[in-house]
Amino acid sequence: MSPTTLGEFDLIARYFTRAPRRATLGIGDDCALLAPLPAGQQLAVSSDMLVEGRHFLSSVAPERLGHKALAVNLSDLAACGAAPIAFTLALAMPRVDEVFLEGFARGLFALADAHGIELVGGDTTAGPLNLCITVFGALPAGQALLRSGARAGDDLWVSHPVGGGLGDARLALEVFRGNVALPGDAFEVVRLRMECPTPRVALGQALRGVASSAIDLSDGLVGDLGHVLARSRVGATLNADALPTSAVLAGLPRELRHEYTLAGGDDYELLFTAAPGDGFAVLAAAERAGVAVTHIGSIEAAPDLRIVDGRGAALLRRFAAFDHFRAEP
Ligand code: ADP
Ligand code: MG
Numbered sequence: 001m002s003p004t005t006l007g008e009f010d011l012i013a014r015y016f017t018r019a020p021r022r023a024t025l026g027i028g029d030d031c032a033l034l035a036p037l038p039a040g041q042q043l044a045v046s047s048d049m050l051v052e053g054r055h056f057l058s059s060v061a062p063e064r065l066g067h068k069a070l071a072v073n074l075s076d077l078a079a080c081g082a083a084p085i086a087f088t089l090a091l092a093m094p095r096v097d098e099v100f101l102e103g104f105a106r107g108l109f110a111l112a113d114a115h116g117i118e119l120v121g122g123d124t125t126a127g128p129l130n131l132c133i134t135v136f137g138a139l140p141a142g143q144a145l146l147r148s149g150a151r152a153g154d155d156l157w158v159s160h161p162v163g164g165g166l167g168d169a170r171l172a173l174e175v176f177r178g179n180v181a182l183p184g185d186a187f188e189v190v191r192l193r194m195e196c197p198t199p200r201v202a203l204g205q206a207l208r209g210v211a212s213s214a215i216d217l218s219d220g221l222v223g224d225l226g227h228v229l230a231r232s233r234v235g236a237t238l239n240a241d242a243l244p245t246s247a248v249l250a251g252l253p254r255e256l257r258h259e260y261t262l263a264g265g266d267d268y269e270l271l272f273t274a275a276p277g278d279g280f281a282v283l284a285a286a287e288r289a290g291v292a293v294t295h296i297g298s299i300e301a302a303p304d305l306r307i308v309d310g311r312g313a314a315l316l317r318r319f320a321a322f323d324h325f326r327a328e329p
Helices: 008-016 062-080 098-114 168-176 184-195 201-206 221-232 254-263 276-289
Strands: 041-051 083-093 118-126 130-140 155-160 213-216 235-239 270-274 292-300 304-308
Touching: 008 098, 008 118, 041 062, 062 083, 062 098, 062 130, 062 184, 062 201, 062 213, 083 098, 083 201, 098 118, 155 276, 168 184, 168 254, 201 276, 213 221, 221 235, 221 254, 221 270, 221 304, 270 276, 276 292
Parallel strands: 083 118, 235 304
Antiparallel strands: 041 130, 083 130, 155 270, 155 292, 213 270, 235 292
């Protein structure tokens, strides 16, 4: 089939239109229509954009890109403790590439189906490859997990895969950049973490009423923790040697391990705080969600972040977070 036979509306119909489930009206009109939420529920809304060369490499399989575009959005809902409902997709691409669209849609809808949510609308245009998803979620009014809720004395926790940890996505990126070499099987492990992150949707909801604050890790632990500290007007001590790592990352020199876990980016884990007396509730929430959590530090009244090693000695290096308008990390 010639790549130019499919027009805008045909491609929307072929790759993105499915029978509505919960939506009153799905794709095809000027607006989608969603039924109001039940009384006492609040709507949570978040958007995340993925730009080729900046958020993903052109080498990524379309199916994984479809997964990741939705996963990073679901991660934001997870950080607030919201249950996902629906999403929209704004898509710019240089030309109609059906192999790309077919794989992208497959990855996208597989994750959507896993969470029982539907695509209700969007926009499609020609342009440099760029994906923007907006997700809608629901939660009991007033129960959202916020960045501003951390209190002095709270424990600091991070989620991670059972047997895995932080920093794998950054390690995979450094392999792609040619800065680190890994055996093929080890590379596949960390590459999957970079290209196919698992949003902690169940954990976020299980932490409602348990965590005092939460954020999802997208730009690197130190920077994202900085947002929580600033919004909560507190400081923290973080034990760099307590950060969970995969077996692959554990084999790296200590300096790199610290750099990738503290400032890696693209982890899509939940960083959250809870009162010390709620430790068992945190572990129970993690168990229900089928994910591991590790205690990595504590919130303190004294401002700023203190990073220490396992013996309590200060680590002097500052770990900058990723900032799109500053230099590459
Ligand atoms: P309008 O011109 O009114 O903005 P469009 O012609 O762009 O509407 O889109 C037609 C329909 O297809 C709308 O319902 C829109 O929400 C939907 N749509 C367009 N692009 C996408 C996409 N990438 N994914 C899902 N739905 C889409
Ligand atoms: Mg349009």
